[in-house]
Amino acid sequence: VGTYFGPPATWQAKDGSKVTGTQLAVAPSSPGNLPYQLVKANPAEGKGAMSDVSYIQRVALKGGVAPSAECTAANKGKQEVVKYQADYIFWAAN
Numbered sequence: 001v002g003t004y005f006g007p008p009a010t011w012q013a014k015d016g017s018k019v020t021g022t023q024l025a026v027a028p029s030s031p032g033n034l035p036y037q038l039v040k041a042n043p044a045e046g047k048g049a050m051s052d053v054s055y056i057q058r059v060a061l062k063g064g065v066a067p068s069a070e071c072t073a074a075n076k077g078k079q080e081v082v083k084y085q086a087d088y089i090f091w092a093a094n
Contacts, residue, residue, distance in 0.1 A: 002049070004088070009039070011056065011088065017048030021056055034064035034086065052092040060087040 002013040012018035021039035029036050037058040044050040064084035069075065 011050065011053075011090075013049035015046075015048035017044055017046035017050035019044045019050040019053050019056075029061045032063065032065050033061040034058070034084070036061065050090075053090045054093050055091040057089040057091070058086050059089060060085075062086070 002011060004011050006020075008020045010018055010020050019041045021041045023037060024040050025038040026035040039056040039058075041050075041053045041056055044053060062083070062085040064082060064086070066082060067080045069080075
């Protein structure tokens with residue numbers, strides 16, 4: 001359907017339309033998972049799937065929390081892979 005990248009948080013549809021947003025609210029999910037999130041969409045760039053999006057919700061979360069290990073000189077340059085999965089619901093007023 002599309003991709004998510006940032007900063008700033010950006011959702012881009014395969015048709016090239018894209019939207020950024022401003023976080024309105026978060027709510028805790030289960031331990032080890034990112035929080036639920038509600039975002040108010042900014043005006044979209046381009047015409048397409050993202051054109052009329054007004055809100056975006058992040059739900060069904062799995063992972064995404066940074067490792068608990070501290071950054072120290074001993075682990076300088078070490079990379080960690082943090083798995084993350086979520087569903088995003090796009091709300092449009094039509």
